[in-house]
Amino acid sequence: MIDLTLESARIIVATALETARTRGLKPLAVVVYDDRGSLKCVQVEDGASLRRAEIAMGKANGALALGLGSRAIHARAEAQPYFVAAVSHVVGAAALVPVPGGVLIRAADGRLLGAVGISGDTSDNDEICALAGIEAAGLVPETGA
Amino acid sequence: MIDLTLESARIIVATALETARTRGLKPLAVVVYDDRGSLKCVQVEDGASLRRAEIAMGKANGALALGLGSRAIHARAEAQPYFVAAVSHVVGAAALVPVPGGVLIRAADGRLLGAVGISGDTSDNDEICALAGIEAAGLVPETGA
Amino acid sequence: MIDLTLESARIIVATALETARTRGLKPLAVVVYDDRGSLKCVQVEDGASLRRAEIAMGKANGALALGLGSRAIHARAEAQPYFVAAVSHVVGAAALVPVPGGVLIRAADGRLLGAVGISGDTSDNDEICALAGIEAAGLVPETGA
Amino acid sequence: MIDLTLESARIIVATALETARTRGLKPLAVVVYDDRGSLKCVQVEDGASLRRAEIAMGKANGALALGLGSRAIHARAEAQPYFVAAVSHVVGAAALVPVPGGVLIRAADGRLLGAVGISGDTSDNDEICALAGIEAAGLVPETGA
Numbered sequence: 001m002i003d004l005t006l007e008s009a010r011i012i013v014a015t016a017l018e019t020a021r022t023r024g025l026k027p028l029a030v031v032v033y034d035d036r037g038s039l040k041c042v043q044v045e046d047g048a049s050l051r052r053a054e055i056a057m058g059k060a061n062g063a064l065a066l067g068l069g070s071r072a073i074h075a076r077a078e079a080q081p082y083f084v085a086a087v088s089h090v091v092g093a094a095a096l097v098p099v100p101g102g103v104l105i106r107a108a109d110g111r112l113l114g115a116v117g118i119s120g121d122t123s124d125n126d127e128i129c130a131l132a133g134i135e136a137a138g139l140v141p142e143t144g145a
Numbered sequence: 146m147i148d149l150t151l152e153s154a155r156i157i158v159a160t161a162l163e164t165a166r167t168r169g170l171k172p173l174a175v176v177v178y179d180d181r182g183s184l185k186c187v188q189v190e191d192g193a194s195l196r197r198a199e200i201a202m203g204k205a206n207g208a209l210a211l212g213l214g215s216r217a218i219h220a221r222a223e224a225q226p227y228f229v230a231a232v233s234h235v236v237g238a239a240a241l242v243p244v245p246g247g248v249l250i251r252a253a254d255g256r257l258l259g260a261v262g263i264s265g266d267t268s269d270n271d272e273i274c275a276l277a278g279i280e281a282a283g284l285v286p287e288t289g290a
Numbered sequence: 291m292i293d294l295t296l297e298s299a300r301i302i303v304a305t306a307l308e309t310a311r312t313r314g315l316k317p318l319a320v321v322v323y324d325d326r327g328s329l330k331c332v333q334v335e336d337g338a339s340l341r342r343a344e345i346a347m348g349k350a351n352g353a354l355a356l357g358l359g360s361r362a363i364h365a366r367a368e369a370q371p372y373f374v375a376a377v378s379h380v381v382g383a384a385a386l387v388p389v390p391g392g393v394l395i396r397a398a399d400g401r402l403l404g405a406v407g408i409s410g411d412t413s414d415n416d417e418i419c420a421l422a423g424i425e426a427a428g429l430v431p432e433t434g435a
Numbered sequence: 436m437i438d439l440t441l442e443s444a445r446i447i448v449a450t451a452l453e454t455a456r457t458r459g460l461k462p463l464a465v466v467v468y469d470d471r472g473s474l475k476c477v478q479v480e481d482g483a484s485l486r487r488a489e490i491a492m493g494k495a496n497g498a499l500a501l502g503l504g505s506r507a508i509h510a511r512a513e514a515q516p517y518f519v520a521a522v523s524h525v526v527g528a529a530a531l532v533p534v535p536g537g538v539l540i541r542a543a544d545g546r547l548l549g550a551v552g553i554s555g556d557t558s559d560n561d562e563i564c565a566l567a568g569i570e571a572a573g574l575v576p577e578t579g580a
Contacts, residue, residue, distance in 0.1 A: 006191050029184075039174070039198040042187035046151050049357025050327055051381050053184040058380045077372035084372050088379045095380040098372050181326040182485055212484025227512035227519050227533050234523045235493045235530040236486050237382055296481050319474070329464070329488040332477035336441050343474040 004034045004105060004113040009041035012105070012116055012133035017043060019132040020121070028120035028129065029056040032105075035112050037064050045120070052119050058095040059102030059126075060117030065091050067112070069144025070102030071127065101126030104142040105134050113139065149179045149250060149258040153282040154186035157250075157261055161278035162188060165266070173265035173274065174201040177250075180257050182209050190265070197264050203240040204247030204271075205262030210236050212257070214289025215247030216272065246271030249287040250279050258284065294324045294395060294403040299331035302395070302406055302423035307333060309422040310411070318410035318419065319346040322395075325402050327354050335410070342409050348385040349392030349416075350407030355381050357402070359434025360392030361417070391416030394432035395424050403429065439469045439540060439548040444476035447540075447551055447568035452478060454567040455556070463555035463564065464491040467540075470547050472499050480555070487554050493530040494537030494561075495552030500526050502547070504579025505537030506562065536561030539577040540569050548574065 009032040016030045027045035029052040034040050044053050059070045065087065066073060077084040077098035088096045100123040105113045116133060118126040127143055134141040154177040161175045172190035174197040179185050189198050204215045210232065211218060222229040222243035233241045245268040250258045261278060263271040272288055279286040299322040306320045317335035319342040324330050334343050349360045355377065356363060367374040367388035378386045390413040395403045406423060408416040417433055424431040444467040451465045462480035464487040469475050479488050494505045500522065501508060512519040512533035523531045535558040540548045551568060553561040562578055569576040 003191070006188060010188070031187075036195055038189065038193070038195055039187055040189050042176075042184055043151060043155070044183065044185050046148070048183070049355065050181055050183055050325075051355035051377075052357075054355075054380045055377060058376060062376075077370075081372045081375075085375050088376055095376060097376045097380060099370070180485075210484065210486035210489075212487075225512075225534070227516045230516070230520050231493060231497075231523055231530060231532040232486075232490060235489045235532060293481070296478060300478070321477075326485055328479065328483070328485055329477055330479050332466075332474055333441060333445070334473065334475050336438070338473070340471055340473055 004032070004040060006040055008137040008139065011137040013041050013043050015136035016116070016118060016129040016133035017045065019129045023125070025121040025125050025129070028118055028126065029053040030129070030133070031056045031060055031117045032114060033060050033064060034114040035064070037061065040114065048120055055097055055119040056101070056117035058097030058117070059099070059119065060115040061091065062096030062098060063102040063104050063115040063117070065096060069104050069142045070098060071100040072144025073098040073102070074100055099123040100143065101130060103127060103130040103134060106140040106142055108140060149185060151185055153284065156282040157278035158186050158188050160281035161261070161263060161274040162190065164274045164277040168270065170266040170270050170274070173263055173271065174198040175274070175278070176201045176205055176262045177259060178205050178209060179259040180209070182206060185259065193265055200242050200264040201246070201262035203242030203262070204244070204264065205260040206236065207241030207243060208247040208249050208260040210241060214249050214287045215243060216245040217289030218243040218247070219245055244268040245288065246275060248272060248275040248279060251285040251287055253285060294330060296330055298427040298429065301427040303331050303333050305426035306406070306408060306419040306423035307335065309419045313415070315411040315415050315419070318408055318416065319343040320419070320423070321346045321350055321407045322404060323350050323354060324404040325354070327351060330404065338410055345387050345409040346391070346407035348387030348407070349389070349409065350405040351381065352386030352388060353392040353394050353405040353434070355386060359394050359432045360388060361390040362434030363388040363392070364390055389413040390433065391420060393417060393420040393424060396430040396432055398430060439475060441475055443572040443574065446572040448476050448478050450571035451551070451553060451564040451568035452480065454564045458560070460556040460560050460564070463553055463561070464488040465564070465568070466491045466495055466552045467549060468495050468499060469549040470499070472496065475549065483555055490532055490554040491536070491552035493532030493552070494534070494554065495550040496526065497531030497533060498537040498539050498550040498552070500531060504539050504577045505533060506535040507579025508533040508537070509535055534558040535578065536565060538562060538565040538569060541575040541577055543575060
C-alpha cells in the first residue's frame with residue numbers, strides 16, 4: 001500500500017514528459033526509483049545525449065543516499081564541495097549528481113517512497129517536471145528547497 | 146527513422162509485461178537500450194527483487210557489447226567461462242549477464258537498433274517476453290539461438 | 291551512410307596530426323569516437339606522456355555524454371566544479387575531461403556522428419587540430435564555444 | 436630507437452586490417468600499445484559491435500600485464516580460471532581478456548616494445564592478423580604458443 005507502485009511511477013514519468021513537451025524543453029531522461037534504490041520506471045526522449053539517463057540516475061540516487069532532495073545537496077556542494085565529492089566516492093557507481101532535479105517522493109503521511117531524477121534541460125526546469133509528475137500521482141515531492 | 150524511438154521502446158516494454166501477466170510469470174524487470182547502449186525505457190513490476198533491473202541491464206548490455214543475443218553468450222560462457230568473466234570486467238559497470246533474455250533488436254533491413262533485457266522468471270520465459278515485445282513493435286529479434 | 295566511417299575517422303586523425311606538425315606543437319594524442327561512444331581511430335605521437343590518450347578520450351567522452359563540445363563543459367566546470375566532478379563519476383571509466391579539445395562531429399544536416407578528443411599541447415591548440423581534422427573530412431565541428 | 440614508434444604501430448594496424456579483408460573476416464578492432472601500456476594506434480572497422488575495441492584492449496593489456504602472449508594466458512585460464520579472474524581484478528579497468536589475439540611485440544634483440552590486441556573474428560583468426568601486422572613492421576611477435 002505504502003510502497004511506490006509501478007502504476008504510480010508510470011504516472012510520474014508520463015506527466016513529467018507531458019510537462020516537458022508543453023513547455024518546449026529539451027529532450028529529457030526521467031527515472032524513478034523506489035525507496036530501496038531499485039529502478040521502477042525510466043523513459044528517455046529521442047534526441048537525448050549519450051549519458052543523460054545516468055545523470056538523471058545520479059540526481060535520484062544522491063537524493064536517496066542522503067535523504068535530501070538534490071536542491072539541498074546542491075547547496076551543500078556550493079558550501080562543501082569536498083563533502084559531495086567524498087559521498088560520490090562512497091556510494092560508488094550509483095554516484096550522486098548535486099544539482100536540482102533529484103526529488104524525493106513521499107506518501108501523504110511523510111513516509112519515503114522513492115525518488116525521481118530528471119536531466120536534459122536546465123536543472124530548474126528538470127525539477128519542475130519532477131514536481132508535476134509526483135503531484136499527478138497524488139504523492140508529495142521534496143526538492144530540498 | 147532507423148533509430149530506435151521511445152515510442153517503439155514503450156511498445157516493447159508494454160507488450161513484454163502483458164505477455165508476462167498472461168502467462169502468470171513472476172514479476173519482471175524489462176529494459177530497452179538503443180544501439181549506443183543508452184537507456185530508452187525501463188519498467189520493473191511490483192514485487193521484483195532488489196537488483197532485478199541491473200540483471201536485465203546486464204543481459205542487454207552484454208548483447209550490445211558483443212553483437213550477439215545473450216543466448217549465444219550463454220553458450221560461450223558454458224565453453225569458456227573465463228572469457229565471459231573477462232568481458233564483464235572489460236565492459237565495467239554495464240557488466241554482462243550471460244543467460245538468455247538479452248535480445249538484439251534489428252530493423253527489417255538488418256540494421257542493429259538496440260537490445261532488450263528481461264529478468265525475473267526463468268531465462269527462457271524472460272526471452273519469450275522479449276520476443277513478443279520486439280515483434281509487437283514491428284521489429285526483428287535476435288536471441289542468439 | 292550517415293554514420294561515422296573509419297575512412298572519415300582516419301582523415302580526421304591524419305589531418306589533426308599534420309596540423310600539429312605544421313604548427314610545431316607538442317606530441318599529441320588524437321582519438322575519434324562514433325556516436326555510440328565506440329572508438330574508431332586513435333593515434334598517439336612519439337614522445338607523448340603516459341596517459342595522454344586517456345585524457346584525449348576523456349575530452350571526447352565528456353562531449354558525447356553531455357552532447358556539448360568540451361569548451362562548453364569547461365565553462366560549466368568553472369561555474370559548478372562539483373557538477374562536472376559528479377558527472378565524471380557517473381560516466382565511470384570513460385570519465386570526462388572538462389577543457390577545450392573535445393569536439394562534437396556533426397553531419398551537414400546536424401545529425402551527431404561522434405566526437406574527437408585531442409590532448410598534448412595547450413587546450414586551444416588541441417582544439418585547432420580537431421577542427422582542422424573534422425573539416426578535412428567534410429564534416430561539421432561543434433566546440434561548445 | 437628501440438621503442439615502438441607510431442610509424443611501426445601504423446604499419447601493424449594497416450597490415451592487420453589488410454589481412455582481415457583478404458581473408459574475409461568479420462569487422463575487427465585492432466589496438467597497439469607501447470611497452471608502458473600507453474595506446475599508440477587503434478582502428479575499428481565499420482560494423483564492429485559496441486565494445487569490440489575494449490575486448491581487443493583487454494587482450495593486449497593482459498599480455499603486457501603478465502609478459503605473456505594471450506594464448507599462454509588462455510592456457511592458464513583453462514587450468515586456473517580463478518588466477519585469471521583475480522589478475523583481472525588486480526589490473527582494474529584495463530582488464531585482461533584471456534583468449535588468443537593479444538600478441539607481444541619484441542625487437543630483434545628480444546626487448547619488449549609493446550603489444551597488439553585484436554578482436555572481431557575467431558580468436559585464432561584475430562591472432563593471425565596480429566602476426567601479419569607485427570611481421571610487416573619488421574618486429575617479432577610472441578603469441579604465447
